[in-house]
Amino acid sequence: MMRSLPFSVRPFALLFLMMFSLALHAQAVRLDKVEPPNWWTGMQWSEVQLMLYGDQLSGCTARFTDERLEIRAIHSVPNTHYAFVDVFIPEGLPPDDYTLIVENNGNETRIDFPIYERERSGPRHQGFSQDDVVYLLTPDRFANGDQKNDDLPGLADFNPEEAGKRHGGDLQGIIDQLDFLADLGVTTLWLNPILENNGPNSYHGYAATDLYKIDARFGSNEDYRRLVEEAHKRGLKIIFDHVNNHIGINHAWMTDLPRPDWVNGSKADHLTDKHYLLSITDPYAAPNSEQLQKSFWFVDDMPDLNQRNPFLANYLIQNTLWWMEYTGLDGIREDTYPYPDQEFLADWVKAILTEYPNANIVGEIWALQPSYIAQFQKESHFRRDFETNLPSVMDFPLSEALRSYLRGEGRLRDVYDVLAQDFVYTAPDQLLTFIDNHDMTRAAYEAKGDTDRLKQALTILLTTRGIPQLLYATEIGMVGGESHIELRADYPGGFPGDRRSAFTEAGRTELENDIFRTTRQLLHLRKQYPALRQGRLVHYPMNWNNNVYKYLRLHESGDILVLINGDDAEKKVDLSELEPLLGNRLQLQDLLQDRQLNLSIDEGITLEKGGVRIFLLRNGR
Numbered sequence: 001m002m003r004s005l006p007f008s009v010r011p012f013a014l015l016f017l018m019m020f021s022l023a024l025h026a027q028a029v030r031l032d033k034v035e036p037p038n039w040w041t042g043m044q045w046s047e048v049q050l051m052l053y054g055d056q057l058s059g060c061t062a063r064f065t066d067e068r069l070e071i072r073a074i075h076s077v078p079n080t081h082y083a084f085v086d087v088f089i090p091e092g093l094p095p096d097d098y099t100l101i102v103e104n105n106g107n108e109t110r111i112d113f114p115i116y117e118r119e120r121s122g123p124r125h126q127g128f129s130q131d132d133v134v135y136l137l138t139p140d141r142f143a144n145g146d147q148k149n150d151d152l153p154g155l156a157d158f159n160p161e162e163a164g165k166r167h168g169g170d171l172q173g174i175i176d177q178l179d180f181l182a183d184l185g186v187t188t189l190w191l192n193p194i195l196e197n198n199g200p201n202s203y204h205g206y207a208a209t210d211l212y213k214i215d216a217r218f219g220s221n222e223d224y225r226r227l228v229e230e231a232h233k234r235g236l237k238i239i240f241d242h243v244n245n246h247i248g249i250n251h252a253w254m255t256d257l258p259r260p261d262w263v264n265g266s267k268a269d270h271l272t273d274k275h276y277l278l279s280i281t282d283p284y285a286a287p288n289s290e291q292l293q294k295s296f297w298f299v300d301d302m303p304d305l306n307q308r309n310p311f312l313a314n315y316l317i318q319n320t321l322w323w324m325e326y327t328g329l330d331g332i333r334e335d336t337y338p339y340p341d342q343e344f345l346a347d348w349v350k351a352i353l354t355e356y357p358n359a360n361i362v363g364e365i366w367a368l369q370p371s372y373i374a375q376f377q378k379e380s381h382f383r384r385d386f387e388t389n390l391p392s393v394m395d396f397p398l399s400e401a402l403r404s405y406l407r408g409e410g411r412l413r414d415v416y417d418v419l420a421q422d423f424v425y426t427a428p429d430q431l432l433t434f435i436d437n438h439d440m441t442r443a444a445y446e447a448k449g450d451t452d453r454l455k456q457a458l459t460i461l462l463t464t465r466g467i468p469q470l471l472y473a474t475e476i477g478m479v480g481g482e483s484h485i486e487l488r489a490d491y492p493g494g495f496p497g498d499r500r501s502a503f504t505e506a507g508r509t510e511l512e513n514d515i516f517r518t519t520r521q522l523l524h525l526r527k528q529y530p531a532l533r534q535g536r537l538v539h540y541p542m543n544w545n546n547n548v549y550k551y552l553r554l555h556e557s558g559d560i561l562v563l564i565n566g567d568d569a570e571k572k573v574d575l576s577e578l579e580p581l582l583g584n585r586l587q588l589q590d591l592l593q594d595r596q597l598n599l600s601i602d603e604g605i606t607l608e609k610g611g612v613r614i615f616l617l618r619n620g621r
Helices: 010-026 171-176 178-184 221-233 289-295 310-327 342-355 370-374 396-407 412-419 443-447 451-463 510-528 576-582
Strands: 030-035 047-055 061-064 070-076 082-088 096-104 107-116 134-137 188-191 210-214 237-242 331-334 360-363 432-434 467-471 536-539 548-554 560-565 571-573 585-590 595-600 605-607 612-617
Touching (some): 030 107, 047 096, 047 310, 210 221, 221 237, 221 310, 237 310, 310 342, 342 360, 370 396, 396 412, 396 432, 396 443, 396 451, 412 536, 443 451, 451 510, 451 560, 560 605
Parallel strands (some): 331 360, 432 467
Antiparallel strands (some): 030 047, 047 082, 061 096, 548 560
């Protein structure tokens, strides 16, 4: 028989029981989220490291209700809000919603972890190559297809009247223009990042606050998958703009770091302006220079991630694999490639291309020295400490040569000089070539109204070696402005209230239609003639009295001759240098003017000022 406590003791006992109950409640394990949120059967990456978010997770145990899912390790970290669980997914496991049970202090909590069957039908993970032309667009500035997601609670910043704010472009807007892009002649779309960027002035997308979620102002995860599917139906591919180097300051990690070394530095104390790119290869670099350039923050709102942390390294690799598998993406453009830990990046590339061997990855290495850029391409002639595994790099040296020519400062000889250094690359055809991008003043801005030079630069871009990339609205000669915000202007006709639509011939000005017709013609010629994509490049040097660039693209299906007159006057082009390859007589089809020429090689061809000719050689070799 339970004895009653004396009345005078009861308040103290009740208080003790209340405090004991609260202590038990405070120690109850809580599981709020798991990342990745699901996985798939049949993946080569079959041991997945789950990142658990919640409370009282330090020292927890974990198991699945189905024992076929094997827990191989549980990693506690000092922050009790996180734990990491290594799970092996066996071959042949049936797709299902599996339940993860986490226990601590005698309490347990559960969460679903779906395992899906992989999608294997249709075009997926196709990669991109010199057979493609990449069209780069800033989603917020391209087209607004769904006004309902313009201004959402908790995701402010929508103001079309202010240049640095959100303007409302979204995934539906891109889907609406896929037919226009396919008709233009591009084959691959590169979207600036579309993950959630819940911060001020982050329309550009490079300050992610959730790495598993599409920004709701662009649409949903499912909308992104639908974009990939709709693009594939039209023969278009999609490149994912990815960032291993940094996140946005408003990411939840930044108020509750999983581990102290999750980022380099802290919000209150971090390095800035350490763009020591050449330190990676500089034989005279000061000690720690390379480490400094790996660990600084570009701006205060972009914390620098520390990929040397093994849990973060796994997280970033799995996150990329997740997006590839979830959507069927064809490739990746990796932002700020020299700044993360390089050995991590080599592992990251290897994991992606092991899982998706037909995919492709291009790295942004913003430097003007071909020998520096070349060290990042796989099987480099220069790197001996480790293999980068990276198939493609961005060709900033060629871009600068073309831009210098557009400005009137350089000559076509500069283009020749850059290409003559291709011996430093292991695969120059796999370089991503461009005149401008979302970080550079536009080609038309650099040309200062010289449409002939703009057309010449576009001709070189679309007929020389490499994988060409066009910035959105280049096909209409958009000028933009000096700043990043000005150059990322809205595409006319993509937004409610626009007075005209440059997506249509009737909505374009006469000048825009002129540039559009030239760009579209070049794109379709490139698609039609394999020599312009795959042909061996043979080009001829220029002296300072001659600013005419001539080159051949030689291919078994037919050879192409390209002539560019960079002089300020009409020029008689000497073709005698071509005789060892082409013989004494030439039968030429002018692909731009659709006419035939039959001439002796010593006759030459006259080009007007600013002239461009593309000839198909009819007589063969």
